[in-house]
Amino acid sequence: MADTADREGWSGSNAGFVGLRTVVGMATHSPSSKTPKLVAIERRVATYESVLLSDVQAAELLPALRALVLDADPSSAADAAATLSSACRFLADVAPDVGGDLAVLLTEERVARWSHAQKRAGMNEGTLKNHLSRLARLVRVKGGLPARMQIRSTKKAADPPLDMVGLLGLVDGLDADAVAAVVAGAGAGLVVPDAVGATVAVDGTRIVDAEGGEHVVLDPWVAAARAVAGVTVSRAGWGRAMTAAKRDGIALSADRLRLTWTVSLLGLEVPVGLLIPRFGLTRRAVDKAVAHLGSLPAGTAAGWLRG
Secondary structure, eight states, rough: HHHHHHHHHHHHHHHHHHHHHHHSSSSSOGGGGGHHHHHHHHHHHHHHHOSSOOHHHHHHHHHHHHHHHHHOSSSSHHHHHHHHHHOOOOHHHHOOOOOHHHHHHHOOHHHHHHHHOOOOTTTOHHHHHHHHHHHHHHHHHHTTTOOOOOOSSSSSOHHHHHHHHHHHHTTTTOOOOHHHHHHHHHHOOOOTTTTTTTEEOOOEEEOOOSSSSSEEEGGHHHHHHHHTOOOOOOHHHHHHHHHHHHTTTTTOOOHHHHHHHHHHHTTTTSSHHHHHHHTTTOHHHHHHHHOOOSSOTSSSSSHHHOO
C-alpha cells in the first residue's frame, strides 16, 4: 500500500508541474495528443545541429533558436530544418564569437544589412529570398506577432505596412530607378506622383525632390539608397517596381509605402510632437499608423501617442 501511495503522490505532484509548465507556455501538448507531424517537427528541431556555428555560438544561440522556430509554426519537419538553416546562416555572419543574445541579433535592421551584404557577395537571388522569407517569419514571431497573418473579417481590411525585409529582397532585383522609387517611399515618405523627378543624394541619407526639398532617409534604408545614389525617380521605374512586386506576391502601392514609412518613423524614440512638424505628418496619417505599431517601449512615439 505504501508503494501505491508513493506512486499516487508522485502522480499528483507531477500533474501540478505539468499544469505549471502549461501556464508558462513551455508545454501545451501531452505526448498522446501530438500528431505524427508535430512529433516529427519537434524531433527535427531538437536534433538539429549547425555546421556553421562554432561550439560556443551553438551553445549560446541554438536553445533559444529552437524554441523560436517551434513558435513560428513550421508546416513540416523539412520547413523547420530549412528555417533553422537560414537562421544559422544569418547568425554565423552576425553573431560574435562568444555567441550573444538571439533577441538582440535577430532584428529587421540586422537582417536588412545582412541581405545587402549577401547580395554584394553574389548570393543567388532565389536562395537569398528564401532565407529572407524565413528570417522575416522569425522576426515577426519574436516580436509577438502571429507566424502567419490571417484576416477573418468579411469586410476588406486596410492594407498593413509592408514588411521591410520583404521589400529589401524585392529591391535587390530591380533596376536602379525602380529601386529609387521604393526607397524614396519606404525610406523617406516621398511617393509617386510627388516623388517623380526626385533624386537620391550621393551619401544615401536624403532624397532631394524636384523642387529642391530634402527628405531624410531612415537608417534601415540608407544602404539601399546609397546603392542608387544620383538616380532620379521616374514613373516608368515605379511601374516596374509594382510589376515585380506583384510577381513576388507583394501588393505594392504608394499608400502602403507611405504607411510603412510612417510606422517606421513613429517607432523612433522621438516625441511625436516633434516628428509631426519635422516630417510633415498629418494627424490622419498618424492615426492610421498607430494601429500597426504593436507593442513598443514607452519612450517611443507610440507611448507618447497613447498617453
